[in-house]
Amino acid sequence: MERYPKMLVVTPRLCTGCGRCMLHCSYFHGEVNNPSKARIHVVRHEPYVDSPVVCWHCGICIDSCPVKAIGRNVKLGSVVIDEKKCNGCGQCQLGCPIGMISMDADRLVALKCNLCGGDPQCVKGCPWNVIKYEKPDNAVFYRRLESAIVMGRREFEEV
Numbered sequence: 186m187e188r189y190p191k192m193l194v195v196t197p198r199l200c201t202g203c204g205r206c207m208l209h210c211s212y213f214h215g216e217v218n219n220p221s222k223a224r225i226h227v228v229r230h231e232p233y234v235d236s237p238v239v240c241w242h243c244g245i246c247i248d249s250c251p252v253k254a255i256g257r258n259v260k261l262g263s264v265v266i267d268e269k270k271c272n273g274c275g276q277c278q279l280g281c282p283i284g285m286i287s288m289d290a291d292r293l294v295a296l297k298c299n300l301c302g303g304d305p306q307c308v309k310g311c312p313w314n315v316i317k318y319e320k321p322d323n324a325v326f327y328r329r330l331e332s333a334i335v336m337g338r339r340e341f342e343e344v
Contacts, residue, residue, distance in 0.1 A: 197234055200227070203312070208223070214296075246281050249266060292301070
């Protein structure tokens with residue numbers, strides 16, 4: 186394992202809201218083009234921005250699972266859900282600080298990003314290079330930029 190695994194980062198100002206990242210994700214995981222089955226979500230906040238929101242793989246959801254269906258892939262650093270163990274209780278969804286866990290209504294299991302085994306399809310599917318899979322040295326800059334943009338928008342909205 187590399188000392189610091191790669192991570193997903195987003196440059197919101199480049200996003201057009203096309204949703205291709207969600208379609209690539211849902212097709213990779215279930216061979217269906219259905220954004221509700223995606224593990225990435227594009228959020229629209231009118232009139233300013235469309236932006237993909239990605240899992241940070243922080244691991245807070247791991248302890249929230251009563252059946253121990255969530256763990257960390259040590260090689261990738263990703264937090265993954267074992268769908269065979271998941272009972273669909275939703276505790277992980279409640280515990281996620283950024284709302285990145287959703288429930289599959291058909292199968293009654295939790296869905297979250299697993300980095301596609303180290304080859305994130307959302308990155309491949311984005312024609313605008315909005316989403317990147319970067320080493321932390323590069324990713325930290327984008328994460329800071331993301332936070333600064335969000336905070337700047339809040340200040341703009343309060344005026």
